[in-house]
Amino acid sequence: MADDMVSLDDFRAEARAWIEANLEAAPPAARKGARTENVSPEEIAASRVLQRKLFDAGFAGISYPKEYGGRGLSPAHENVFAQEALGYVTPDFGGAGAVTFGPIGRSILEHGTEELKAEHLPKILSGEEIWCQFYSEPEAGSDLAGIRTSAVLDGDNYVLNGSKIWSTGAYYADWAMCLARTDWDVPKHRGLTWFVVPTNAPGVTVNRIEQIDGAAGFCEEFLDDVSIPTSYVLGEVGQGWSVTQTMLIYERGAGMSGSAGEPRRVAPDMVALAAKVGRLDDPIARQCIARAHILDWAQFHLGRRIGARLRSPDRPAPSIAAYGKLAMGTFHPIRAQQGVLIGGSRALSWAPGDEDAREPSINYLNGRMVSIAAGTNEMQRNGIGERVLGLPREPSFDQNKPFAEVVRDARNWSGKVG
Amino acid sequence: MDDDLSADQQVLVDAATRFAEDTFPVTKLRERAFDDAAFAAAYRRQAGELGWFSLVVPEEQGGGSVSGNGVLDAALVAYTRGRLLQPVGFVGANVVAYAIATAGTDAQRAGALTALIAGDAPGAWVVGDLSGAPALDGVVDATPNGDGWSLSGSAVMVDDADDTAWLLVAAATPDGPAQLLVAPGAAGVSFAPVDGLDLSRRYADVSFTGAAVPASALVGEIGDRTFAERLLTLASTLTVAECVGAMHQELDMTVDYAKQRIAFGRPIGSFQAIKHLLADTSTMLEVSKAVALAAAGQAGDDDAHAAQAASQAKAFVADAAMDQAQACFQVFGGISFTWEHDQHLFFRRITTGAEQFGDASWHREHVCVLAGIGSGN
Numbered sequence: 001m002a003d004d005m006v007s008l009d010d011f012r013a014e015a016r017a018w019i020e021a022n023l024e025a026a027p028p029a030a031r032k033g034a035r036t037e038n039v040s041p042e043e044i045a046a047s048r049v050l051q052r053k054l055f056d057a058g059f060a061g062i063s064y065p066k067e068y069g070g071r072g073l074s075p076a077h078e079n080v081f082a083q084e085a086l087g088y089v090t091p092d093f094g095g096a097g098a099v100t101f102g103p104i105g106r107s108i109l110e111h112g113t114e115e116l117k118a119e120h121l122p123k124i125l126s127g128e129e130i131w132c133q134f135y136s137e138p139e140a141g142s143d144l145a146g147i148r149t150s151a152v153l154d155g156d157n158y159v160l161n162g163s164k165i166w167s168t169g170a171y172y173a174d175w176a177m178c179l180a181r182t183d184w185d186v187p188k189h190r191g192l193t194w195f196v197v198p199t200n201a202p203g204v205t206v207n208r209i210e211q212i213d214g215a216a217g218f219c220e221e222f223l224d225d226v227s228i229p230t231s232y233v234l235g236e237v238g239q240g241w242s243v244t245q246t247m248l249i250y251e252r253g254a255g256m257s258g259s260a261g262e263p264r265r266v267a268p269d270m271v272a273l274a275a276k277v278g279r280l281d282d283p284i285a286r287q288c289i290a291r292a293h294i295l296d297w298a299q300f301h302l303g304r305r306i307g308a309r310l311r312s313p314d315r316p317a318p319s320i321a322a323y324g325k326l327a328m329g330t331f332h333p334i335r336a337q338q339g340v341l342i343g344g345s346r347a348l349s350w351a352p353g354d355e356d357a358r359e360p361s362i363n364y365l366n367g368r369m370v371s372i373a374a375g376t377n378e379m380q381r382n383g384i385g386e387r388v389l390g391l392p393r394e395p396s397f398d399q400n401k402p403f404a405e406v407v408r409d410a411r412n413w414s415g416k417v418g
Numbered sequence: 419m420d421d422d423l424s425a426d427q428q429v430l431v432d433a434a435t436r437f438a439e440d441t442f443p444v445t446k447l448r449e450r451a452f453d454d455a456a457f458a459a460a461y462r463r464q465a466g467e468l469g470w471f472s473l474v475v476p477e478e479q480g481g482g483s484v485s486g487n488g489v490l491d492a493a494l495v496a497y498t499r500g501r502l503l504q505p506v507g508f509v510g511a512n513v514v515a516y517a518i519a520t521a522g523t524d525a526q527r528a529g530a531l532t533a534l535i536a537g538d539a540p541g542a543w544v545v546g547d548l549s550g551a552p553a554l555d556g557v558v559d560a561t562p563n564g565d566g567w568s569l570s571g572s573a574v575m576v577d578d579a580d581d582t583a584w585l586l587v588a589a590a591t592p593d594g595p596a597q598l599l600v601a602p603g604a605a606g607v608s609f610a611p612v613d614g615l616d617l618s619r620r621y622a623d624v625s626f627t628g629a630a631v632p633a634s635a636l637v638g639e640i641g642d643r644t645f646a647e648r649l650l651t652l653a654s655t656l657t658v659a660e661c662v663g664a665m666h667q668e669l670d671m672t673v674d675y676a677k678q679r680i681a682f683g684r685p686i687g688s689f690q691a692i693k694h695l696l697a698d699t700s701t702m703l704e705v706s707k708a709v710a711l712a713a714a715g716q717a718g719d720d721d722a723h724a725a726q727a728a729s730q731a732k733a734f735v736a737d738a739a740m741d742q743a744q745a746c747f748q749v750f751g752g753i754s755f756t757w758e759h760d761q762h763l764f765f766r767r768i769t770t771g772a773e774q775f776g777d778a779s780w781h782r783e784h785v786c787v788l789a790g791i792g793s794g795n
Contacts, residue, residue: 262712264723266789280792283783289791290782294730301708309421323704326697378690384700385693389673392688 011077015084018057023088038215039094044130044172047091051127054091061101061125064109068121075311086260093130095217096169100124100131103250104177107194111235111243116196120175133247134164134178134197134221141166141372142379144179145188145241146398148407149223151180151195158182158195158233160203160226166373170206170219173199178223179244182237184404191403192240196232203227213365249318251374262300267293273343273360288338295331302327319387326380329371336360336367419497419662419707426484427494433468434495438502444760447618452505455580458620462506466537470495471511474652474718475519479527480535489652489718493659493710500663500771503618503763507578509656509775511541513649514586517597521638521645526599530584539602540583543653544573544624545646550773551780552653554646556590558626560598565633567591567598569606569626577774579622580609586637586649587626594641597649598631606630616770617763647725647788653775654728655710655717658735661771662710665703665735665742668764672696672746675753692749699745702738709734726788733781736772743768 006014054060055069062078064070071077093100105124108116123129140147149162160180170176176197183191199206203226208216235243270289271280279285306324309317339360340347347364350357371377385391397413398406423431441461442451451457465471473495474488475481483491492512499508511534518531533539547553558571569589579585585600585607600607606629609622638645673696676687686692713731716724743765747754754761776784786792 262723264726266726266785266791271791274791281794286786286791287779287782290730290733290785293785294734294782297727297730298705298709298734301712302705305704305708305711312421320704323701326701327705330698330701378694381694381697382690384697385687385690389687389693389696389700391673391676391693391696392685394688394690394693395684 005073006077008076008080011073012080012084015059015081018059019084019088022053022057023085023090026087026089038217039169039172041172044093047093047097048127050089051091051093051125055126060127061105061121064105064121064125068109068117069125070121091127093127094169094172096130096132096173099133099168100129100173103247104131104133106250107177107234107243107246110246111194113231115231116234120196129175130169130173131175131177132167132170132173132199132219134167134170134176134223136164136166138163138165138220142376144244145192146403146406147179147181147192149178149180150184151182151193151228153182153230154227156230157227158193158230160195160197160223160228162223164221164223165209165218167206167219167221168217170199170221171208171216175199176204176221177234177247179240181403182240185402186238187400188398188403188406189241190238192244193237194234194240194243195228196234197223197226197228201226201228213362248375249321260300263293263296266290267296267338269359270338270342273339273347277343277346279342285342288341292335292338295335299324299327299331317388319383322375322380322383322388325370325375326377326384329377329380332367332370336364340364419659419666420490420494420711423494424485427491430469430484430491431494431498434470434498435502437464437468438498438504442502442504444503444763447503447505447763450617452618452620458505462537462540464537465506465508466535470506470508471515471537471541472535474512474516475531475535479519479531481515481519483718487715487718489655490711490714491718492656493714496656496659497663497666497710500660500665500767501667503664503667503767505578505619507540507542507583507619509653509660510543510577510579512656513543513653514541514584514599516652517543517586517637517645517649518599520648521597522599523634523637525634526637530599530601534584540578540580541586542576542579542583542624543586543588543649544576544579545588545650545653546573546575546775548574550575550775550777552650552776553588554595554643554650555588556595557588558590560589560591560596560631562592563630566635567596567631569598569600569629569631572623572625574623575612575614575621576624577619577621579624580611581607585624587631588646591640595643595646596640597637597645598635599637600629600631600635604629604631614770616766618767619770650775651717651725651728654732654781655713657771657775658706658710658728658731659714661735661739661768662703662706664764664767664771665706665739668746668761668768669696669699669703669742671761671764672749673700676749686749695745695749699742703742706735706738726785729776729781729784729788732776733778733785736778736781739768739772 058071061070062073063075066072137147151158151160176199178195178197181191182193203224205222207220209218210216270292274280274285303324343360347360472481473483473492485491515534518526534541545552545557547557557573558569560567560569582602587598589596589598606627608625611622614621676692677685679686709731713727716727750761753759
């Protein structure tokens with residue numbers, strides 16, 4: 001493979017030429033905060049066409065192996081393409097897109113059988129299959145290994161029952177990767193298995209969740225006697241937790257600097273807001289403007305620092321990714337608060353229907369999503385405390401006993417260890 | 419601070435570390451060894467031999483960086499100095515040397531610059547007003563007097579300043595701000611040593627009472643505010659790096675303590691109340707390292723964005739430093755309220771570093787000024 005590894009410079013030239021000839025320039029967009037947009041079927045259909053175009057030209061799955069429809073190049077090549085494609089219209093599958101090409105695709109590649117890889121990876125890369133995660137549950141978020149959806153073997157099929165929540169984009173996804181408990185008589189981490197579930201399978205109900213900002217990008221699902229063939233198990237039965245580790249590594253890209261450059265213009269949204277309310281010379285508003293910008297800038301440089309360390313083969317330290325995530329989860333709400341502080345009443349009220357004017361309030365609501373999504377701030381703090389700083393763990397009440405007992409005992413917990 | 423040091427940078431850092439550990443371990447700090455003029459002079463010369471005062475000076479003027487980015491190299495030294503609580507007006511000497519190297523006259527280079535590089539004399543940039551904020555328009559008044567000026571006014575808490583020091587004075591002339599080089603022992607300049615929170619350095623208030631300064635003392639041009647900005651960029655960047663070094667060491671000590679101190683039957687670091695505080699602190703330290711390196715890198719590259727980066731880094735680190743000082747104190751508990759324990763030495767130094775050359779609020783305002791936000795710009 002090393003022989004076909006085109007140099008980054010050559011690849012950049014090739015990518016640039018193709019992009020200029022084949023992609024449309026994107027209209028300039030204002031900075032938007034963390035947002036889970038509603039995605040329409042038309043937008044998804046258009047993105048599938050565009051993804052197919054990339055696929056046919058060899059620019060889909062740039063770092064995926066060739067035998068599954070990828071290009072067989074490195075993540076650095078992928079990054080080069082993303083840099084060159086900035087400012088052009090590229091496929092946008094919303095939140096489910098990031099999930100599909102990241103954690104889902106990577107875990108299929110790493111843990112899937114040859115049949116699963118051959119069936120799904122080329123369709124993922126060509127835009128034919130969009131995936132989501134059946135992952136968190138109403139009663140298991142941070143404690144992911146404590147999920148309660150059950151999968152019971154019945155002949156050549158597993159029968160799944162339970163409920164899932166916070167699945168990004170499940171309402172337009174074709175497939176889901178679902179974590180379920182196949183063994184209740186072993187400790188929680190050892191009884192888990194991943195299943196490949198078509199979202200249109202009988203017994204699967206997908207509902208959209210209306211969020212605090214009125215959008216509905218996330219979904220909840222109910223699984224009622226959903227029958228899944230044993231060939232649709234990802235990884236080994238009972239070994240779901242090791243697959244989960246792969247997924248988490250690819251989820252924790254959050255907080256890394258991607259292809260965007262260093263933010264140098266001082267918080268344009270905050271400056272515009274201060275101008276609107278006549279506070280550009282107000283020392284208090286100016287403190288807020290600078291504070292917002294400094295957080296953007298600091299997050300960028302943290303991401304770059306951590307990204308470099310994560311890519312360094314000499315010092316493997318996947319746990320430092322939690323720094324980027326915790327910084328984001330800490331900074332986003334503070335940044336969003338600056339908008340409220342600058343705009344005051346005009347950030348908290350607006351003429352009916354004025355989408356731009358309500359942006360500070362929407363950001364204020366959405367700005368806190370990062371502190372609980374994809375690993376809460378507290379989970380990041382545990383990770384940093386234990387795996388980066390080497391602090392000892394809290395005593396555990398559930399590591400060493402069968403999960404069925406854990407659930408029963410927790411209801412009568414007295415505070416005693418053991 | 420930087421995980422990717424070049425071999426030459428590693429040599430620089432290793433030499434700084436050895437020198438600091440041998441010459442000024444914490445026992446020397448506690449003895450206030452640096453108050454002894456002979457000790458201070460010897461320390462300064464050795465530091466000069468290690469290149470501490472010449473990294474931001476071009477080779478043809480007797481200086482030289484090890485990586486091609488002198489500010490980045492100096493920031494690595496500053497970080498090591500902060501980690502090991504080293505004395506000497508490192509920031510001031512480098513700012514004065516840099517000013518002369520980039521805009522000084524041949525006579526200034528032959529005299530002051532040579533002395534500063536060798537560590538023969540302290541150097542201090544006199545710019546801080548009573549609040550500690552950098553007065554870029556001049557902290558003392560310069561009245562025209564013959565071919566030169568007469569200085570009057572005062573500056574407080576100037577690091578490593580005494581009558582052997584070369585002072586670069588940010589002066590307000592009728593034609594705008596000017597940087598004036600005042601020779602050691604100049605008449606009309608007096609130094610009043612002050613005690614301070616930070617025990618690892620020595621400070622003095624500096625007063626000018628009609629001090630006569632010749633025209634040849636001018637470094638750069640009169641009214642060149644950009645030049646003052648460049649000096650502030652260097653001062654902020656190196657102060658940030660020193661501060662981050664001290665933060666690193668303080669947090670290391672604190673994490674070790676949290677692993678060893680037992681309460682309620684287990685190491686206190688196992689409690690999430692402590693663990694999460696340390697994780698937050700460690701995250702902000704990681705961000706501090708990232709922004710310190712970014713600011714230093716841009717300053718050394720003469721990036722057009724360097725002044726803004728320096729102020730952003732200073733603002734971020736100043737807040738993070740003071741939050742960290744409290745967090746570490748809280749984890750240590752009673753032991754850190756004793757004179758005997760070292761935590762307060764870091765607490766003191768970090769707090770001082772956060773305030774020097776402008777605190778967080780000053781630098782946030784400065785970010786807006788540099789970006790041209792508002793009608794005053």
